[in-house]
Amino acid sequence: MTSIATSTSASASTGEAVVAEAHGEHADLRLFGLATFLVADGMTFAGFFAAYLTFRAVNPLPAGSTYELELLLPSINTVLLLVSSYTFHRSGRNLLLGRMGPCRAWLLLTAGLGAAFLAGQMVEYFSLPFGLTDNLFASTFYALTGFHGLHVTLGVICILLVWVQTRQGGRVSSGAPFGLEAAELYWHFVDGIWVILYGILYLL
C-alpha cells in the first residue's frame, strides 16, 4: 500500500471526521451566529410593531372599545424583567470568575423572575375585559404579548437547562461559558423587546 493511496482512501472514508476536525480549527462563532439570528427575530417583532402602529393610526375601533390598558401590573412586570437582566448579568460575571455557587443562585433567581413575569401576564390576561377576536386592538394585543410571552417561556426553559448544565462536571463552566452566554444574550434581547413593547402598547 503506497502512502498516497492510503491518504486517498483515508480522506474519502473519514470524510465527516475530517470535516469536523477541520471545523474545530476556527474560532467559536456561535455567539455571532446567535446575535445574527436575534437581529432576524427582532425584525419579526418590528413587523408586528409596525402593523400595530398602522392599525392604531388608520383603523378606528368599534364604538365602546378603547386602546387604554391597566398600567400597574405591566409596570411591575417591566421592573421584574429589568431586574432579571441584572441578575443574569451577575450570574455571568460569577461564572467567568469561577464562582459556581453564586452563579447558579443568580441563575435560579433570574428564572424565578421570568416565571413571575409570566404569572403576572397570565393574571393580566384573565382580568382583561376583551378576548382574542373581540376587535383589532384585542387581537393585536394578544398577538404581540403572546409572541413575546412565548419568547420569555423559551428563555426560562433555557435558563433552567443552563442551570442543570452548570452543575459539577456539566457542559457549562468558566472554561466553557457558551451555554450561559447564549442564554444571557437571548434574555437581554427579550427584555429589550419588552421595553419597546411596553412603550408602544401601554404608554403610547
Add this chain to the structure above:
Amino acid sequence: MTVASPNDFQESLQPQGWLRYFSFSLDHKVIGLQYLVTGFIFYFIGGALAGVIRAELASPISDFVGRETYNEVLTLHGTVMIFLWIVPVVNGGFGNYLIPFYVGARDMAFPRLNAVAFWMIPPAGILLIGSYFITGSAQSGWTAYPPLSITTPALGQVVWIVSVLLLGGSSIFGGINFIATILKLRRPGLKLMQLPMYCWAMLGTSILVVLSTPVLAGTLLLLSFDIVAHTGFFNPAMGGNVVVYQHLFWFYSHPAVYIMVLPAFGLVSEILPIHSRKPLFGYTTMVYSIMAIVVLGLVVWAHHMFTSGTPPWMRLFFTIATSFIAVPTGIKFFNWLATLWGGKLALNSAMLFSCAFIVNFVFGGITGVALAQVPFDIHVHDTYFVVGHFHYIVYGGTVFVIFASIYHWYPKFTGRMLNEDLGRLHFLLTFIGFNLCFAPQHWLGLNGMPRRVAEYDPSFTTLNQISSVGALLMAISSLPFLYNVLVSAFRGRVAGDNPWNALTPEWLTSSPPPVENWVGEAPLVEHPYGYGVPEDTLSVAAATGRDLWSGAGRR
C-alpha cells in the same frame, strides 16, 4: 494529516459514496449539490405547472382545466418556482458549494445548521405539492393577499403558510451561515476587498434574508390567525386592514427579488472574466453597487401597491427610490460589458447563457423602471405586462445564470465536461422559447389582459398562442439539458482540475475537490481576476506559494 487518523475511527455512521447525498451530511459541497438537485426537481415540477397554465391559456375559454384548478396551479407554480427553485438554488446551492472555497475555509461556519437548513426544504416541498392531491392547495396566488386568502378554502391555505414558514426558516438559517462564513471564516491574509464578487453578492443577499424574511414569517403567522382563529388583522369585515398585509408582505417580497437576483449577479461576475480572459472591470464599484442595492432594495416595497390606495407622498417616495435602483444596477451592467469589451471571448454554453442574461435582464430592467412610474403602473397593474416583466427578471435573469453556472461549474462538481453541442442546442431553444413566451405578454398587458384569470377576451388569442408555443419550446429545451447532465456525469470528457484556466480558489484543487477542499493549506488568492496581465500565465505556484499540481497536492 489524514493518514494520521487511526483505522478504528474510519468506520463512520455517515454513508459514503453516492449515498451521502441522501444523508444528513455536514460537507458543504454535498449540501450544495443536495440543494441543486432538489431545486432542479422542483424546477421541473414548477415547469410542468407552467405548462398546464400555458395549455389552459392557449384558448380563450377555460377548457383544459377548471377555473379553481387553474387558480391552484398558478399558486403552486409561483410558490414552487420562487421558494423551492430560485431561492434555494442560487443561495443554498451555489452559495454552499462555492463560498467556503472563496473564503479559503474547509466548510461553512455552522455545518450542522447548514444541513438542518437544507433538510427543511424537502418536507416543505412535499407538504406544498401534496396539499394539491389531498385537500386541494391554496388558490390565492403566491402573494396570498387577504381577503382572498381568507375566503378561499382554509386547509390548503394553512398548509401553504406552514410550507412557506419552513422555507423561510431554512432561508434565514442559510443567511446566518453565509454572513458568519464570509465575515469571520476568511483565510488569514485574505482581505474583504480581495474576495471574489460572488461573496459580496451573497453577503448582501444574506443581509436582506436576515432583515426581511422574518417580517414575512410574522405576517403569515397573523394571516394564519385570521384563517384559523378568526381574528381580523387583515379582514376588513372585522375592522382589519388588508393594506397592512400588503406592506408587510412586500417588505419581504420585494427584497426577495434581490435575494433571487443578486446571487445571479455574483455568479455571472465569476463567469464573464474567466471566459473573456480579462479582469472583472470595476471591482470596487461592483461592491458598492451591491451594497447600494441592498440598502435601496429595503425601501422600495410599496411600488407593488400603487393601486392599493397608497397616499401621494408614498407614491412619490417609492417611485423615486425605485428609479434610483437603476443606477447601481446600471453600473454593474456597464462593468460587465466593459469586462467583455476587447476580451478573448470563448463563446461556450456558459458564456452564451451569461451574455443572454445581460440582454434579457436589461430588457426586464427597462420595463421595471417603467413600472416604477405611477401613471404607467396604474395602467398596467395586475396585467400580463407585470407577468412579462417579472419573468424577464427572474427567468431571463436568474434562471439563465443558473444554467450558465451549471455549464461553468459542472466540471468542478463531477470532474467531467458537459457536451458543448448539446449545451448550445439547449441555449438556442431556451433563448428563443423564452423570448417567444414572455415578450408577447407585454403587448397583452398593455392591451389590458389581466393576470391570474383562466379565461380572456378572444382578441388576445393569437398572442397567447405564440406565448404557449414559446413555453413548449422551453419545455423541449430541457430535454437536451437533462440528457447532458445525466449522461456526462458518467461518459463526459474528463475535465481535469482546471479546464477553464481559472484563478478563483475553487479551481485550485482537484475536480471533484477532496472532502477537506485542499490537501494542506488553502491557497491565498489575492487577485481572483488577474487575467490578461503578463503574470497571468497561470503560475498557480506563484499565486499560492505552493505547487498544487503535483501528485501531493491532489486528492
